Amino acid sequence: MKKQKVIIYSVFIVFLLLIVLLNMKSSTQHQMISVYGGIMLAYLMFKMVLAFNYKHVEKDFDTDKKVSVLVPVYNEKTELLMETITTIMQQTYPIHSIYVFDDGSSDTSAIEAVEAYKLTLGSEAEKIHIYKSPVNVGKRMGQIYGIKRSEADFFVTVDSDCFLHNNAIEELMKPFNDPTVYAVSGHVIARNRKVNLLTTLIDMRYENAFRVERAAQSVTGNILVCSGPLSAYRREVLVDNLEKYESQMFLGAPVQYGDDRCLTNYAIQYGKTVYQSTAICETDVPESLSKFLKQQVRWNKSFFRESIIGLKIGFKKPFVLFWIILELGLWLTFSIALILGVYYQVTNFAWTLIFYTICMSCLTAYSRNVFYIIRQPFLFLLAPLYGIIHMTCLLPIRIYALFTLRDKKWGTR
Structure with missing residues (x-):
């Protein structure tokens, strides 16, 4: 080292x-x-x-706390969703519940695979809650479905194409030993980084975004974005802001994206938002320039929107x-x-x-x-x-x- x-x-x-x-x-x-x-x-x-x-924080966190994992799904590949669910079930930290919300997918093979997998789990099957929405209502509504039904002390948000390292959630919970910490972001790696030059460059960009940007912000106690693929929040952050989160408007239009930065802004108002480098997950990144640019349009819109909102918070958080x-x-x-x-x-x-x-x-x-x-x-x-x-x-x-x-x-x- x-x-x-x-x-x-x-x-x-x-x-x-x-x-x-x-x-x-x-x-x-x-x-x-x-x-x-x-x-x-x-x-x-x-x-x-x-x-x-x-x-990073090394002290173990109390395993008596209930943790729910929120997994919104929309037209996901079967193998990717199954990998997400199985790696959640194999975590070293005990998981209280997993809420899998299929957001009106036209291809239901992935969610059907999860249903079949659930039947093989015996007593553990009760941890997995599956809901299939008849229409597409958006990622936020998928998260809200689980938040409203869970009794968890902490919520973990993941994407439906994530591979969680087996101790990811255990590591993610450690910063919560500090009662002033209200949200924690994990470390994200591009799983398909070897596919082509673009995915390699994106993986390098992720390394900089986490090892440098989030690490630096974490030292000051306030990272600006808890990453969507792997982050955790105290219950009150999500429950207290559920109505605002569900009906967020900007410039007269309903907001459909930028959930990670929005939730981070909520958490910042309660206390610290930090980064835990040892909580690792891998996710697929765009493999074509067109998909990458479309993703960047969405991310940059949320960057501007939530930065404007964050400026108001900033007067209380230097x-x-x-x-x-x-x-x-x-x-x-x-x-x-x-x-x-x-x-x-x-x-x-x-x-x-x-x-x-x-x-x-x-x-x-x-x-x-x-x-x-x-x-x-x-x-x-x-x-x-x-x-x-x-x-x-x-x-x-x-x-x-x-x-x-x-x-x-x-x-x-």
Whole structure:
């Protein structure tokens, strides 16, 4: 472990120094880009220092507490749903109940497989509660179905295509030893990461999102998003906000997505929201660019919507305000810098700015993804490719999402 830390720290310092040198060079050529580079450098250093100081909770949690797992399902593949249910049943932490809600699937083979599996469980079968909705009512209603019927002290939310490591929920519960913790996010890995280049890059992005972003936010006591594939909440967080969750409106339209960030915002108002790196689940990620971009549209809509809501919470939670302002501010600064940079390039043929932008993207990509060098040292070299996707695809997608916030279509189903 110490050797791994030395490698991670050393690699980070090398790329950090290169970023400093690049930014010093650019300051003599274009002030706007230099300002963005300086802000980005300071933010990167601050976030990485926090992430390096993150520690998971090791103390065991009381197994007498009742835990219910909520599993909404819609047209899921049979093998994926079965893997989700069986890995939940095999957890080292005792599970009180599992609520499987089929949301009006046109293909019912997956839910029928769960029904058949339930018949083989004997006395354990009573833990699994299955409901088949005649119509599609949305993921939230699937979760609400279980919340209303369960007596659990804690609720765990999972997606219907997740593979939970056998101690995932045991690890997920440990941070609740602190009575001020109201929600915990697990660590998510892309199960199909070896399918193609895109899934590999998404897996690398997940590693950064959890090992760096959530780890850093967790040190401050308030992560902004408890991940949908694996998170846990105290009962009061969900029960007390059930009516708001069921009927949430934004800009006059009902909200159908972004449940993870919405629930996290509820939890933040009660206390701490943290990340537990040892609670691991694997989930499938989009294997085609079109599905990936549709997913990003949905995620970015919830990012803007819940960030606006989070700003109100932030006046009582300084670190929440800090993280939201930085997220929104850096995106806005980058967008302005890029637009002005493009204009400057076109009018003055300053092609060196293109070189600077590419170099900065590559170096920051390597710096943010240093944890991946331990898992996949050779694939770590591909880190800048996600930055290229971000500039060419995700920046326009985020702008599109901002101007279509009222559109409630799910997008990837």
